[in-house]
Amino acid sequence: MHEPAEAADIAEHFQRLGVKIGNNLFIGLDRVSPADLHKPDLLHNIYLGLFKHMMEWEEGFLKKHKRQQSFDDTWKEIPPYH
């Protein structure tokens, strides 16, 4: 089957295949291309985002249970690696 080139051809092509073209929410939006939307990013989502939040919660948790000192001590005692 030859590759459809024109936009009209694409619609026709899919119709022949029995595939209906639907629009998702983003297609209707002005100046938005769904293909270029943000993808999950480890650096900003987990390392700089959630780990940072998590450390805050942990600090609160350790403070409440008075384990801060032992937490800090454990950090210092980690043996060298590599």
Add this chain to the structure above:
Amino acid sequence: MSNLGPCISAILACSLRNPDSSRYHDFKSALKCVSALVDLSLMAQYRSHTPARLSYMESYLQTFYRTKDIFLEFRTSKATRTRADRQDRDLRELMADQHAKEVHHRTVANRRRQANQERVERSDQQADLIRCENHFNFIKMHYLTHFASHVRRFGSITMYSTEIGELAYMDQVKDGYRRSNKNDAAQQILSQYGRQHALGMRVQSIEALLKVKGVIVAEHSGMEMRAFSSQSTPRRILKGRMKNTSRLTELCATLNIHYADMMQERLRFTRQTAADYQQVPADSTELGLLPVEGFAQLEILVADFQETDRFQIHRAHCTGTRAFRNGGPRNDLVWVQTGGEANYGDLRGRVVARLLALVKIRNILSEAAAVHRLALGCILDHVNSGRFDIGSGHIRVSTRVNGRDMRIVSIGAVIRETQIIPSGERQWIVNHRLDLRTFNEIY
């Protein structure tokens, strides 16, 4: 922060050890929550996924969501804090007004009691408000739910990491600017990077050509080594020859090890591997006369996880009793393969060992004069036969009770470096989230 992830759960487990019974469940779910998030982040770094792995990812997420409420009370936003403070102030003013209206005289004790009562009431109200207002309803939290579906739809998550782009800013722009004469820098930055890039491409194509001929270039080292004949056993190199050790007796003296113990272990090792080795004298006096060389470093070439031709060098240092760079002596911890896959529960035949000495022994008595490269290690025993601890979700190791913990292995049995974190008297927690490979294998 990316270095924090691998260590945090083990360290938290150490600092939350020995909880009393009232806090046991709190500690357990806090640990579970943190571990689940770290597991999720580790699994998100995989370069390829299988449906089973994706379902693991989803189950980590579920665990995280289920247990995160333990941290709810510490998630107070600034707005909530301000509102709580305002409410507190209003309440205090209201109470002060009431006092002003009450005209009758009271005793001091009576007044103090009432003030205490009011303080308790105020702090209760504040805590109530904070508890109602706290939530986990923010965008990064929601984002996690899309990780698995994102992998199904677009491929591995690391592909879309902006880390690479942000690092590229360093060598594409900043380095270029530093090298320029700061005058009309844009042109200079562009041509500088173009030159660097062209050279980099050239180096890469030379490397690719060399690889065809069977030479592996180790990453970050700049040195080349001949490809090992069998790819399954990565290459190990002994480095840093130490002076003053030429006989086993001298080695024992410097390490403060009983010579008889060393001999016994050496003979055990010889018997065990007799089939593989050239004839080694079984007599201890003859064995003691063989020339020995001591070394301070073992380089282990470890393939990157899910990669076949990219390697990292693990440098296991072992200075015996001598100081390492003006510090204390360094005896690194390594994984040693001792038994079959079925042994030691979740560790699959591996034990953690502290390196005591790295030696090369030349068997001059036989005609072939074979060289034996051996590592002398102090074995740490698994607590609970190497199964995961239910409370903390980690494997623990401890020093041997009977003291007979010395073991000689061939350096081929040393797999790679490991990390253990001290947790109480003679006990350590194995950090199995250290890197992706360890995380994937020990499970």
